[in-house]
Amino acid sequence: MEHAPTTAYEGAEVIRAGGPFVIRGTETKRDFGCPMVREGQTISTKNLSGIVEWSPEDLVAVVRAGTLISELQDELATRNQCLPLPPSSNGIERLTAGLTGTVGGLVSANLPTRWDSATSGVRYWVLGMTIVRADGAIAKCGSKAVKNVAGYDAQKLFIGAWGTLGLITEVILRVKAITANPDPPIRCEWDGSAPLMVCRTPLSEGTVFAAGVPNSVLGTQTGTIWAPAPKTIAPPERGWAIFAGHGRHNFGGFGPNEDLMIKVKDQLDPDCKLNPGRMGIF
Numbered sequence: 001m002e003h004a005p006t007t008a009y010e011g012a013e014v015i016r017a018g019g020p021f022v023i024r025g026t027e028t029k030r031d032f033g034c035p036m037v038r039e040g041q042t043i044s045t046k047n048l049s050g051i052v053e054w055s056p057e058d059l060v061a062v063v064r065a066g067t068l069i070s071e072l073q074d075e076l077a078t079r080n081q082c083l084p085l086p087p088s089s090n091g092i093e094r095l096t097a098g099l100t101g102t103v104g105g106l107v108s109a110n111l112p113t114r115w116d117s118a119t120s121g122v123r124y125w126v127l128g129m130t131i132v133r134a135d136g137a138i139a140k141c142g143s144k145a146v147k148n149v150a151g152y153d154a155q156k157l158f159i160g161a162w163g164t165l166g167l168i169t170e171v172i173l174r175v176k177a178i179t180a181n182p183d184p185p186i187r188c189e190w191d192g193s194a195p196l197m198v199c200r201t202p203l204s205e206g207t208v209f210a211a212g213v214p215n216s217v218l219g220t221q222t223g224t225i226w227a228p229a230p231k232t233i234a235p236p237e238r239g240w241a242i243f244a245g246h247g248r249h250n251f252g253g254f255g256p257n258e259d260l261m262i263k264v265k266d267q268l269d270p271d272c273k274l275n276p277g278r279m280g281i282f
Contacts, residue, residue: 002042008130008138008169014043015167016136019273023163025066025102029109031196033162037277045104048169051075059175060127060144065104065168072103076175084119084176104168110160112198112224122159125174129155131166134269144172157264163275164282165268199225 003021005011015021020040045066053062056079063072069083076082083106107129110122119125128142141154158165199209206223210216216227258281265272265282272282 002044004044004047005169006047008132011043011048011132011167011169012136012138015132015134015273019134019271020276021167021274023104023108023167023275025105026068026100028101029105029111032109032111033278034280035277036275038272040273040276043167045102045167045169048104049102052170055144056081058144058146059177060146061173061175062144062170063103063173064170065102065107067103069101069103069106077178080178081175082178083125083173084115085113086115103171103173107159107168107171108161108163112219116224119176123156126155126159126171127174128172129158129168130170131155131158131168133166134271134273139166142172146174157268162278164265164279166274197225197227199227 003011003014005014018041020036020038022036022040022042023045024042025045048064048066049071050064050067051061051072052064054075055061059081061072061076069085073082073085106122107126113119113121126142127144127146128140131139131141133139139154158168206218206220206225210218210225210227213225213227216225218225261279262281265279276282
């Protein structure tokens, strides 16, 4: 059964009434992450779309989570502004934030953009958001103020959480003025049929790590590497790695943050109602 709420309040009613739920936008990130351990009802964000508010003078836009990135970019371009994402002109953009998909997917996946060294990445662009929690409560965090000194930015918990902590319904974004591409173009073809990995290492180690991975493509500005995944998955000693095409082994929490991630999940979704299994460790 698919639910397609039009407001955060409708989403809250759906979540309070049952579960588990699979949260979906346009499914452009389905090759990443782990498959669900429980395929429940679907919550589609397709009706949670549109720009709520945009202040070109302040470079801030309030956007609903189901808004297509391409549509947002077209509207921002009318005032010479944008989200600083590389154009989706070749296969490598399928492995990054890219232009495809929705705002909610962009934030939930938090994939690298290739321009992170110049634009700081998705995590930096999000100033606030509205979330429906697993208990049906609606929470707002952050604000339209670019510099917020009100305490911990709780919205950062949901960036890169792959929908496992809450249903994102609205996002406050910091946008940029359109400028020249900050990085030389990288071309890489990937048809989605073979296992793949994206990893990031410290800049000083990126060249060495990439040299040991056949057919890899290295973004020298950020230390991000795109490459066919080896049969034996071994993430770099430092940094992070995301795999596609390995099912349950795509990625999970590893390293010192795993315990903290589990504690946050236990607080926000103790019954694993939202995207169960998507993060591997929960």
